[in-house]
Amino acid sequence: MPQRLVAVSFNAPTSELAGRVTGQGAxxxxxxxxxxxxxxxxxxxxxxxxxxxGVGGAPSGDLDEKYARAGLATIR
Incomplete structure (x- = not known):
């Protein structure tokens, strides 16, 4: 599932979701x-x-998210 769909499905930035996938079990x-x-x-x-x-291709996910947020700010 592309990043943009994951972000909208869970109503959270994908970087935040990455922190939720730790621990044991499913x-x-x-x-x-x-x-x-x-x-x-x-x-x-x-x-x-x-x-x-969803933005991809920068040297890091932090930069990808920065650019995605800049795009969001532009359309608001």
Whole structure:
């Protein structure tokens, strides 16, 4: 599942979700086809996720997320 879809499905940046996949037993990481790296941010209206922005290709997930957030700020 692309970063933007994960971000909108869970209404959270993918970098935040990466912190939730630790521990023992089944986790979010067990969902087939998901990717938990920085770079995906949800687009919300009145607290409801309606879309997501995913950026990849920068040297790090932190930069990918920075650029995704900049894109979100531009359309707001």
């Amino acid at each position: 986790t979010l990481r067990d969902i087939p086809g998901t990717l938990f790296l920085g770079g995906g941010v949800p687009v919300a209206v009145d607290g409801t996720s309606i879309a997501g922005i």
